[in-house]
Amino acid sequence: MARLSLPIADYVRAYGPHISDSPVRGWDHKPTVEKLVKTHCCFCGMQCGIQLQVAGNQVVGFEPWEEFPFNEGRLCPKGVKRYMQTHHPDRLTSPLIRTEAGFREASWDEALDLVVRKVREIQAKQGKNAFAMMSGVSLSNEKSYLVGKFARLALNTANLDYNGRFCMVSAGAGNKKAFGIDRTANSWSDLPEAEVILVAGSNVSECFPTLMHYIWQARDRGARLIVVDPRITPIGRTADLHLAVRPGTDSALNQALLAELIVHGWIDETFVRTRCSGWDELVASVATCTPEWAEAITGVPADQIRSAARMWGQAKTSFLLHARGVEQHTKGVDNVLSLINLVLATGRLGRKGCGYGTITGQGNGQGGREHGHKCDQLPGNRDIENPVHRAHVCKVWGITDEELPHKGKTAVEIFEDIHEGAIGGLLNICCNPMVSHPDLNYVRAALERLPFLCVIDFFMSETARYADVVLPGSLQEEEEGTTTTAEARVVRIRAAVSPPGEARTDTWILLELARRLGRADKFTYADNQEIFNELRRASSGGTTDYTGITWERVEREMGVFWPCPSEGHPGTPRLFEDQRSYHPDGLFHLHTTAYRPSAEVPDAEYPIYWTSGRSVFHYLSGTQTRRIKFLVDKAPGPLCEMHPELATRLGLVDRQLVTVETRRGALTVPLAVVESIRPDTVFVPYHWPEALAANQLTVRALDPVSKMPEFKVAACRVRAATADEATRARALFAELRLEAPEDAARTRRQVAP
Amino acid sequence: MMGPFLEFYVDPQRCIGCKACEAACSECDTHRGSSMIHVDFIDPGVSPQTAATVCMHCENPTCASVCPADAIKVDEHGIVHSSLKPRCISCNNCELACPFGVPKISIGLQQMQKCDMCFDRTSIGKKPMCATVCPTGALFYGTPAELAARRPQGHAINLWRFGVQEIRTRVRVIVPAGVEVLEIDVAEVIEPGGAALPPAASESAREFL
Numbered sequence: 037m038a039r040l041s042l043p044i045a046d047y048v049r050a051y052g053p054h055i056s057d058s059p060v061r062g063w064d065h066k067p068t069v070e071k072l073v074k075t076h077c078c079f080c081g082m083q084c085g086i087q088l089q090v091a092g093n094q095v096v097g098f099e100p101w102e103e104f105p106f107n108e109g110r111l112c113p114k115g116v117k118r119y120m121q122t123h124h125p126d127r128l129t130s131p132l133i134r135t136e137a138g139f140r141e142a143s144w145d146e147a148l149d150l151v152v153r154k155v156r157e158i159q160a161k162q163g164k165n166a167f168a169m170m171s172g173v174s175l176s177n178e179k180s181y182l183v184g185k186f187a188r189l190a191l192n193t194a195n196l197d198y199n200g201r202f203c204m205v206s207a208g209a210g211n212k213k214a215f216g217i218d219r220t221a222n223s224w225s226d227l228p229e230a231e232v233i234l235v236a237g238s239n240v241s242e243c244f245p246t247l248m249h250y251i252w253q254a255r256d257r258g259a260r261l262i263v264v265d266p267r268i269t270p271i272g273r274t275a276d277l278h279l280a281v282r283p284g285t286d287s288a289l290n291q292a293l294l295a296e297l298i299v300h301g302w303i304d305e306t307f308v309r310t311r312c313s314g315w316d317e318l319v320a321s322v323a324t325c326t327p328e329w330a331e332a333i334t335g336v337p338a339d340q341i342r343s344a345a346r347m348w349g350q351a352k353t354s355f356l357l358h359a360r361g362v363e364q365h366t367k368g369v370d371n372v373l374s375l376i377n378l379v380l381a382t383g384r385l386g387r388k389g390c391g392y393g394t395i396t397g398q399g400n401g402q403g404g405r406e407h408g409h410k411c412d413q414l415p416g417n418r419d420i421e422n423p424v425h426r427a428h429v430c431k432v433w434g435i436t437d438e439e440l441p442h443k444g445k446t447a448v449e450i451f452e453d454i455h456e457g458a459i460g461g462l463l464n465i466c467c468n469p470m471v472s473h474p475d476l477n478y479v480r481a482a483l484e485r486l487p488f489l490c491v492i493d494f495f496m497s498e499t500a501r502y503a504d505v506v507l508p509g510s511l512q513e514e515e516e517g518t519t520t521t522a523e524a525r526v527v528r529i530r531a532a533v534s535p536p537g538e539a540r541t542d543t544w545i546l547l548e549l550a551r552r553l554g555r556a557d558k559f560t561y562a563d564n565q566e567i568f569n570e571l572r573r574a575s576s577g578g579t580t581d582y583t584g585i586t587w588e589r590v591e592r593e594m595g596v597f598w599p600c601p602s603e604g605h606p607g608t609p610r611l612f613e614d615q616r617s618y619h620p621d622g623l624f625h626l627h628t629t630a631y632r633p634s635a636e637v638p639d640a641e642y643p644i645y646w647t648s649g650r651s652v653f654h655y656l657s658g659t660q661t662r663r664i665k666f667l668v669d670k671a672p673g674p675l676c677e678m679h680p681e682l683a684t685r686l687g688l689v690d691r692q693l694v695t696v697e698t699r700r701g702a703l704t705v706p707l708a709v710v711e712s713i714r715p716d717t718v719f720v721p722y723h724w725p726e727a728l729a730a731n732q733l734t735v736r737a738l739d740p741v742s743k744m745p746e747f748k749v750a751a752c753r754v755r756a757a758t759a760d761e762a763t764r765a766r767a768l769f770a771e772l773r774l775e776a777p778e779d780a781a782r783t784r785r786q787v788a789p
Numbered sequence: 790m791m792g793p794f795l796e797f798y799v800d801p802q803r804c805i806g807c808k809a810c811e812a813a814c815s816e817c818d819t820h821r822g823s824s825m826i827h828v829d830f831i832d833p834g835v836s837p838q839t840a841a842t843v844c845m846h847c848e849n850p851t852c853a854s855v856c857p858a859d860a861i862k863v864d865e866h867g868i869v870h871s872s873l874k875p876r877c878i879s880c881n882n883c884e885l886a887c888p889f890g891v892p893k894i895s896i897g898l899q900q901m902q903k904c905d906m907c908f909d910r911t912s913i914g915k916k917p918m919c920a921t922v923c924p925t926g927a928l929f930y931g932t933p934a935e936l937a938a939r940r941p942q943g944h945a946i947n948l949w950r951f952g953v954q955e956i957r958t959r960v961r962v963i964v965p966a967g968v969e970v971l972e973i974d975v976a977e978v979i980e981p982g983g984a985a986l987p988p989a990a991s992e993s994a995r996e997f998l
Contacts, residue, residue, distance in 0.1 A: 063822035097816060100921045111922040116812035241805035245924035252803055252926055256940045270805035270837045652807045666812055680834075690834060711835050 038462075038489035038502045042138050044726060045771065050138065051496030052126035053658075054776035057665030060094050060123035067091040073532040074101055077115040078174060078512040079655040081396035081522035082107065082246050084115055085594075088513060088532045095122040095513060095532055105594055106224065106521065112245035114655055117666045121511065122533060124663050125776040126495050128508035129537025139506065144538070144548070147505050151463070152552045154488040154504070155191060158461040164441070168195035168450050168459045172466030173203070173404025174656075176517030176529055178567040179542050180400065181415060181574070182559075183465065184408030185433065189558050190550040194444030195459065197411045199467045199656075201447035201743060202474075203360065204401050205410075206368025207394035209742040213369070214376045214625050215611075216618030217579045218417055219402060219524040220393025221385055222355070223597065223609035228253035229389030230355040232260045232347050236375055237286065237361020237748075241270035242652035244359075244395055244522075254355075260347050264289065265361060266647060267677070267719055268712035277344050280714050283647045284634035284749035285334040286362045290374035291631060292330030293345045295322040297381055302349025304383025311615050312380055314626035321628035333631060335714065348378065353389035360397060361649070364747040368739045370629040380624050386612030396522040398656065399512065403520030406580040407571055411444035415571060416578020425578070432574045433558065446743035448474070448736060455482040464491045465509065465542065470498035471657035471725045474745040475700050475736035492545055494535075497659045498725040508539035515541045516564045518590060523609075525595035526585050543567070576601070579618050634749040635737035638716070642698060642751035644682070645717040648730045649748075658723035662772070673769050674724050675708045676754065679715040683707065686754060693757040693765055696720060698750050701732030704757045704765040718754060722747070728768055793914040794866045795931055797906060798945055799843065800963035803927035804828070806839030810919035810928055817918055818909060825904040826919055827890070841928060843919060844869060844891045844904035845949075846959035852883035852892050852901075861892075861901070867959040868908060872901035888951045888973075946970065 040047070061067060069089040076083040085104025089097040098119050100109030131147035132139035142150075158167050169187040173180065180198075187196035200208075211218040227233065227250040240247050248271065255261060255274075263275040264286065272278045281289055297303055298319055308315040327338035327345075348354060356379050362371040376392065384390035396402045407415040408429075415432075418425035420443050430437055445453055451473060453459040473479045483489065483502045491500040492509045500506050513532040520526050535541060540548075543564060550559040561567050565587055575582040584600035585607070597607040616622040638645055653671035654661040661667045676696055678688070688694055690709040695702050696718065705720060705728070713719055722730040737746045757765065806828060814824040831838040850869045853861035860876035861883060863869050872883070872892075877900045883892040884901070892903045907917035911930075915921075920930035929936065936943055945961040948970040962971065 058822060066818065066821065100918075102921065107924075109916075109921045110924045111809055111813070112807050112924055113809045113812040116809055116816065116922060241925075242807070245805060245807045245809065248803075248805060248925040253939075256942065268837060270839070273837050274802065652805070666815070670808055709834055710837075712837050 038483045038486040047501045053662045054774050055665040055668045056124050059096050073530045075530040076527050078399050079114040081401045082244055083519050083521040083527055084246050090532050093533050095119045107246045110246045117664050120664050121660050127536050129539050132506040134504050151490045151505055162460050164192045165194050166459055167193050167461040169463045170467045172199040173401050174399040175466050176519055177403040178517040178564045180404040180409045181407040181571040182546055186546050188441050190553045190555045194441035197447045198409050200405045202472050203397050205742040206363035206744045207372055209369045210372030221611045222391030223523045224250045226391040227355050230254050230353045231351040232354045234262045234356045236264040236358040238359035239269040243650050262344050266714045266717050279336045282335040283645045286371045287374040287629045288330050288333040288631040291322045291325040292327050292341050294377055295325040296345030297349045303381050307383030312626050313623045318626045354384045355391040359395045366635045366737050366739050366746045368744045369741045373627045374629040400519040415574035417580040418578045451482045454486050461488040468497040468499050468657035468659055474734040476729050476731045477701050495659050507545050510535045510541040525597050526590050527595045528590045635746050636735050636751050638751040642753050644752050646750040646752035647719050647748050648722045651721045654723040673772050674705045674720050674728055676705050677708045677710050677713050677719040679713050680709050681715040683709045693762045694754050695757045695761055696752050696754050698733040698752045704761040794911055797960045798929040800927050801840035803925040804839045809922045810841050813918040813922040845889050848957045851886045855882040855886040868906050870905050871903050874900050
């Protein structure tokens with residue numbers, strides 16, 4: 037059974053997170069660098085080029101890679117310090133099997149055979165789909181593709197989903213509905229050409245710092261900037277217009293903006309009549325959406341809405357960017373579509389300086405969502421329920437249609453099935469649901485009912501603590517492969533070093549499991565390049581076509597943009613240049629997006645809006661960044677941002693410990709009184725686990741189309757922490773700064789005999 | 790200007806507070822593990838505005854003029870270096886006197902360490918580490934012509950007035966058009982006021998960490 041054998045503090049002492057503040061061989065004696073490995077940062081969808089300095093199979097430092105065209109050497113602090121994760125004392129170096137006293141080290145044979153036995157037992161008892169798999173898109177394209185095939189053919193389960201369900205599925209669903217293709221429509225090089233940039237729900241400055249350069253290039257040429265965010269983020273501070281929208285009301289704002297464009301005739305009539313479908317219905321749907329109507333819902337003053345519409349409407353060129361701020365809602369898809377409508381209404385896409393795009397958050401958030409990594413998808417962004425799509429993939433994989441499972445459950449639904457007992461086993465790779473899943477107390481309860489959990493990870497994540505078997509896997513810099521950046525550029529990831537100790541590459545682990553599950557014949561790859569070449573064939577003819585992209589080309593050209601249907605094809609940095617969408621009718625599909633409230637809104641009992649987001653110093657669930665001292669020093673733990681007006685009303689002061697409560701949980705954190713947030717809203721970043729996890733508070737409510745949870749809106753109340761809560765919080769914060777002992781391995785043996 | 794050295798510009802308006810500069814500075818081979826840059830909030834709690842401070846490399850450096858051991862030197866490229874180890878008496882005068890708060894005494898080394906504009910990199914034609922990684926161009930290293938081409942609205946100045954002390958710096962700051970000198974009324978800055986906490990409204994109110 038998946039559960040903790042020991043108090044959490046014991047796991048922290050044995051496996052971390054410990055903070056490490058020096059390179060593997062210390063600061064004093066830097067070894068002579070033997071080679072510089074040109075690869076990419078593992079943190080975020082920008083996939084900045086970076087060179088890792090290697091000496092003696094160890095990453096000993098970094099050097100900016102100024103020739104790589106996207107970032108020209110620029111990095112954020114995570115990128116600079118990322119090399120410190122590689123040889124971190126917390127790295128898992130042996131397979132582990134849970135005992136009553138923690139974990140014991142095991143051989144690969146024993147650990148893998150146990151996993152295989154459990155897969156067979158659970159599937160024999162409850163059916164094939166009772167064994168599920170959760171994955172993540174920090175994995176390379178090769179690994180993402182392999183996971184999709186492994187789950188379907190080796191585990192024979194329909195229930196494979198991934199952490200993109202918590203990240204960009206609303207954008208993906210919106211893109212497919214409007215454009216018939218799921219990617220950012222332009223390369224970032226179109227940003228500096230735009231006269232106006234609208235950033236909706238994206239703290240670009242903290243989540244994608246290196247993209248700021250492109251926005252500044254546009255600003256230097258006189259571009260206007262509109263930022264929609266409940267908080268004045270560092271990018272919001274510099275905007276011409278900052279629209280401090282009430283959490284969860286984006287689609288109302290966008291409807292009013294569209295209505296203003298229509299009223300003033302700032303519409304590309306030819307484009308909407310000849311290249312779009314649904315224009316008349318869309319116009320009718322926003323007839324009553326005046327700025328005053330929207331002001332009442334969104335809290336954004338009507339005159340600001342008018343100004344924004346004028347700025348957007350009168351421009352000749354424009355670029356729209358959005359991210360999780362509009363996507364992580366029960367109406368995430370509607371929010372995305374309401375933004376796309378603003379782009380389509382003005383006909384500004386498919387040419388220089390006219391662009392649109394979601395900014396994908398995870399390292400391989402773009403490539404990882406394209407090739408069969410999610411429950412309803414096959415490679416090439418094909419539909420797992422479409423007979424023609426199935427036939428193509430069956431042919432590539434050499435199987436019959438009966439052998440290919442159908443659509444499975446989405447991430448949150450998988451945990452609901454675990455909770456209900458319908459799923460009895462879970463293989464989890466590259467995902468830390470004990471931090472990143474909404475309503476964490478529910479997830480914990482689900483895991484405690486799960487008969488078998490296997491986690492593949494390079495560190496002991498908060499989820500891995502619950503595992504029956506932990507398999508030590510590899511970091512991005514330990515395997516050859518590719519990723520696809522947020523601008524749909526396929527880039528080359530290089531193996532700088534090999535995994536430490538008994539740790540193995542993720543690919544080796546999956547192939548070995550497949551072999552022991554009796555499917556060796558379907559997984560005969562000499563190396564990762566062969567996996568990529570099969571991915572190319574599997575994607576061929578799909579909207580996400582990689583046929584013409586080879587590793588050699590990617591290296592030579594410093595990235596190739598898909599679609600790239602043949603080896604002579606130059607790749608496609610900018611979509612829609614022919615004014616055609618990827619729908620069979622070639623039209624861009626407009627959709628009405630009637631405003632509806634969020635799943636939970638403030639009431640008398642919980643009167644404050646709660647929202648969440650990221651810090652520039654941490655990546656996702658923090659498994660990697662919470663171990664690097666520089667980053668921990670800058671952002672040691674969560675805090676609650678609150679406007680001084682609200683603080684005064686509640687009798688709270690800056691830096692006081694407060695308890696934030698929703699109907700699902702409570703969290704004690706220091707208060708940060710800041711004028712840069714709406715007075716009706718508080719903000720807590722989400723990178724921390726257990727009692728410091730923001731996701732204890734979030735709502736387990738889903739977008740009906742994308743099944744994205746509503747991370748961005750809940751109703752909360754805030755009060756001064758009690759003495760007991762404060763004492764506990766101080767102890768938890770101290771634990772976040774635990775230094776690694778001199779001999780980490782010995783401590784582990786003591787704690788986990 | 791001799792040699793490969795170019796101009797260094799600070800554009801605080803672009804700073805997003807990410808501290809990539811600090812992170813990269815501590816990777817420098819000459820002072821591994823410690824950063825010579827600091828990033829501050831300009832008006833904490835009121836605005837997210839931040840600014841990075843590198844050594845401004847003054848033409849007539851205050852740190853050098855107050856040094857009783859004559860340990861701080863400006864080279865022919867206008868770069869002010871860390872104190873000369875054999876001379877430095879770690880007296881702290883430079884730390885106290887620098888109007889930008891740049892020099893720091895390293896207790897372990899018994900020496901003042903400061904930003905030397907990545908001499909090991911810039912002397913061989915590379916950019917300083919901080920200006921290479923800065924994701925927004927808040928720290929920029931290049932020629933005046935490059936700056937003018939990339940940032941037509943950028944107006945760079947290097948004259949400061951701290952009370953009655955006038956300082957000209959090698960590093961330039963991008964300011965709004967029309968500003969020719971940055972005047973800082975020292976008396977106003979050091980006067981107490983503004984930053985005080987409101988009276989504790991709750992019994993459990995206390996500083997955290």
